[in-house]
Amino acid sequence: MSQPFLDRILGGVSRDAFRRQHWEKEPLITHGPLSRFSPLPELVDLGTVEALTNRYRSPIMVLGKLAIRETEGISDRVSVLPGRALDLYREGATLEFDCLDMFVPEVRGVLEQLSKDLGVPDGTFGKAIGYLSAKGSGVSPHFDAYVNFVLQLRGTKKWSLLKNTTAEYPLEHYALDELPFVPEELATYWSNKPPANYFAEAKDVVLKPGDLMFVPRGVWHATEAGEESFSVNFNFSVPTWLEVALASLRLKMAGIPALRALADSTPSNQDGARAALAAVLGSPDADALLRLRTEEYDRYQVAGAVFRQLLKLDS
Numbered sequence: 068m069s070q071p072f073l074d075r076i077l078g079g080v081s082r083d084a085f086r087r088q089h090w091e092k093e094p095l096i097t098h099g100p101l102s103r104f105s106p107l108p109e110l111v112d113l114g115t116v117e118a119l120t121n122r123y124r125s126p127i128m129v130l131g132k133l134a135i136r137e138t139e140g141i142s143d144r145v146s147v148l149p150g151r152a153l154d155l156y157r158e159g160a161t162l163e164f165d166c167l168d169m170f171v172p173e174v175r176g177v178l179e180q181l182s183k184d185l186g187v188p189d190g191t192f193g194k195a196i197g198y199l200s201a202k203g204s205g206v207s208p209h210f211d212a213y214v215n216f217v218l219q220l221r222g223t224k225k226w227s228l229l230k231n232t233t234a235e236y237p238l239e240h241y242a243l244d245e246l247p248f249v250p251e252e253l254a255t256y257w258s259n260k261p262p263a264n265y266f267a268e269a270k271d272v273v274l275k276p277g278d279l280m281f282v283p284r285g286v287w288h289a290t291e292a293g294e295e296s297f298s299v300n301f302n303f304s305v306p307t308w309l310e311v312a313l314a315s316l317r318l319k320m321a322g323i324p325a326l327r328a329l330a331d332s333t334p335s336n337q338d339g340a341r342a343a344l345a346a347v348l349g350s351p352d353a354d355a356l357l358r359l360r361t362e363e364y365d366r367y368q369v370a371g372a373v374f375r376q377l378l379k380l381d382s
C-alpha cells in the first residue's frame with residue numbers, strides 16, 4: 068500500500084479538513100476494509116488472549132468491575148501477572164496492553180508512520196495500547212488528555228461519546244466516578260456542570276472491524292464490547308503551550324542558585340528566592356518561553372513507558 072497510513076485511515080477526509088474540523092474539536096469515524104490497516108491485520112497470531120499475553124512479557128492492566136473486585140473497591144484498574152490476567156479475562160474482564168509498540172515491531176512501525184504523517188510537534192509522546200475486551204466488559208465514563216486513534220481489528224465495541232462542556236482542553240485524565248473529588252489543577256477550569264445522566268446524554272457508536280475512530284483530547288467516552296473485541300489505539304500526548312512555556316521557564320530558573328536552594332522558612336532563604344523569581348518573571352520573553360523542545364513533555368506517560376521497558380523480560 069503506497070498511500071500514507073494517515074490518509075488510508077482518514078478515508079475520504081483530507082488532512083486539512085481533519086485538522087480544521089476534528090483535531091481539537093469533533094470525533095471522526097470512518098469505515099473501510101480491514102486491509103486498510105495493513106500491516107496490523109496480518110498479525111494473525113495477535114489478538115487472542117494467549118498470543119497477546121505471551122508476546123507482551125510484562126504485567127498486564129485489568130480494567131473494570133473485576134479490577135474493582137481484585138482491589139477490594141480501591142481502583143477500577145489493577146496490574147497483574149499474565150497468568151492472572153488470563154483468568155480474569157476468561158471471567159469477563161477488559162485487558163489493557165499499554166505501550167504495545169514496545170513489544171510488536173509492526174505496531175511500532177505504524178506508530179512511527181502515523182506520527183510522521185500527522186507532523187506532531189517536537190516533544191510529543193506517542194504510544195500504542197492494545198485493548199482486548201471480553202463480551203460485555205468495558206470502561207466507565209472518563210476523558211483523556213491525549214488525542215486517540217482507535218483501530219477496531221476484531222469484534223464490535225460500543226462507544227458512548229459526549230462533548231466535554233465541563234473542562235475544556237483538559238490537561239489530565241479524569242473519570243466521572245471520581246466525583247465529587249476534582250483535582251486541584253483541574254478545578255481551576257472545571258465548570259461544575261459534569262454530566263448528570265451520562266448514558267442518556269451520550270451518543271452511541273458501534274465500531275466494527277475496519278472502522279477508525281478519532282477521539283479528540285477531552286471528549287467524554289465509555290465503552291462496552293458487544294462481543295469479544297480487539298482494538299489498537301494510537302495516542303499522542305502533544306505538548307500544550309503551558310507545558311512548552313513551563314519547560315522553558317524551568318531551564319531559565321535552573322541556572323539561578325537561589326531557586327536551586329532547598330525551600331525552607333528562614334527569611335533570608337525566602338528573600339533570595341523572591342528576588343530571583345521577580346527577576347525572571349518581571350521580564351517575560353515570550354518567544355524564548357514558547358520554543359518547542361525535543362524531549363517528551365508528558366512525564367507521567369514517559370515514566371510509565373520507561374517502567375514497562377525496565378520490566379520487559381529477556382526473550
Ligand SMILES: [Fe+2]
Binds near residue numbers: 209210211288
Ligand atoms: Fe480513554
